[in-house]
Amino acid sequence: MTVTAIIVAAGRGTRVGGDRPKQYQPLGGRAVLGRTVAGFAAHPRVTGLVVVLHPDDADLFAEAMAGLDLAVTTVPGGATRDASVAAGLGAVPSGTTRVLIHDGARPLVSAALIDRVIDALDTHPGAAPALAVTDALWRGAAGRVLAPHPRDGLFRAQTPQGFRIEAIRAAHAAHPGGAADDVEVALAAGLDVAIVEGDEDNLKITHAQDFARAERVLRERDMDIRTGNGFDVHAFCEGDGVILCGIKVPHDKALKGHSDADVGMHAVTDAIYGALADGDIGQHFPPSDPQWKGAASDIFLKHAVGRVAERGYRIAHADLTLICERPKIGPVAGAMRAEMARLMGIELDRISVKATTSEQLGFTGREEGIAALATVTLVRP
C-alpha cells in the first residue's frame, strides 16, 4: 500500500486577511503550511507528498519550506477547493494506492489521526475524521432563535480525508463542482465513507483568532519538564581549604582533582547534562586534556547552563546535598547558594544547597573525601 498526501494550499485566506495568505503566516515561529507539510513528511506510512499551490505563491512556499529538506511535488491549484484537489489528484506519483486529502490550513494534525484514517481504508473506500456535535443546536435568523435543531447524528468534518485512489479520481471526474469537501464528492459517487475519531486540536485556521488557539495548542504540545541527577566524589589531600560551589571554605585539607575539585558544582553540572540527556562533564571536558588542569569549575557549569538555553529550556530548580563530616557547610551555605544562582542566572529561591554527614560511616565518615548529590529540573515552556 502506497499512501500519498495531497495538501491543498491554493486558497487566498480572505477570512483571515493579512499581508499574505493565512497558510504563509507564522504560527509558533514557522509558516502554517511548513508545519502542515512537515507533519505528513514525518509520518512513516506517508510515502508521497503533493502540495497544491496558488500560481502566485512560489516564493512564499519556498520561504515556508526553508530548512525542511523534503521531497515534495507541487502543482498549481484552481479557483475552488475541489478544483485544487482535482489538480492534486492528477499529480500523485504512480503506484499510489491511497490518498489523504488535507487542508494546508490545518497545521496541527497528529500522527495518530493520520493512522486512524489510513487504517480505516483497509475496510472502506473512503474514511474521514469528524467530531460529534455536542452543543445543542438552533436554527436562527436576524439575531433570534427560530427553533431547536436535533443534533443526533451530526458531525463536524475534518481532514485528512482518505480514499482509495481510483475511487476518488472517478468521483471527482463525475462531480459537477462546488463541494465543501471530498467526502461530499465521494458520497455523490455512492462511495462508502467511514467516520474515524477527529481531534479538537486539528483545527482549521479560518479566522484571525484561530491563530491564538493554535498557538495555545502548540505551547501545550511543546511543553517539556525534565529532571537530571548528578553525583560526584573527590578525595581529600593536603591543603588549607576546599572550593565548594565556587566559595573557598577554610579547612585543614584540600580536595584532590584534575580541576579545582569543586565537587558540589560538578554534581550540579552533571545533573544539568543528565536532564538534557547530553552526556556528562567528563565527556565535555576530558580529564586527559591538560587545558582543564586546575580549571575553575564555573567553566563547566556555564557550559551546561548555555546548553540549557540553546535547547529552549530554563532551569526551574536545583537541589544540592553535600555529604561530609567537615568542613561544616551550614555557615557558608548561603554564600554558596548566592554564587550558584549568579553563575546559573537564576533566582536565589531556585537553588538549594544543604549538607548531611554519613554518621561517621564510610569514606565520608572517615573524612577521606566529600561526596555530592544534585537534582536539577528543567522546563521548556
Ligand SMILES: Nc1ccn([C@@H]2O[C@H](COP(=O)(O)OP(=O)(O)OP(=O)(O)O)[C@@H](O)[C@H]2O)c(=O)n1
Ligand atoms: N481554490 C482553493 C481554495 C481553497 N484551497 C485550500 O483549501 C483549504 C481549506 O479552505 P479554506 O479554509 O476555505 O481556505 P481559503 O479558501 O484560503 O479561505 P477563505 O475562504 O477565507 O478565503 C485551505 O488550505 C485552502 O488553501 C485551495 O487549495 N484552493
Ligand SMILES: C[C@](O)(CO)[C@H](O)COP(=O)(O)O
Ligand atoms: C474540508 C473542510 O476543512 C472540512 O471541514 C472544510 O469543508 C473546508 O473549508 P471551508 O471553511 O468549509 O471553506
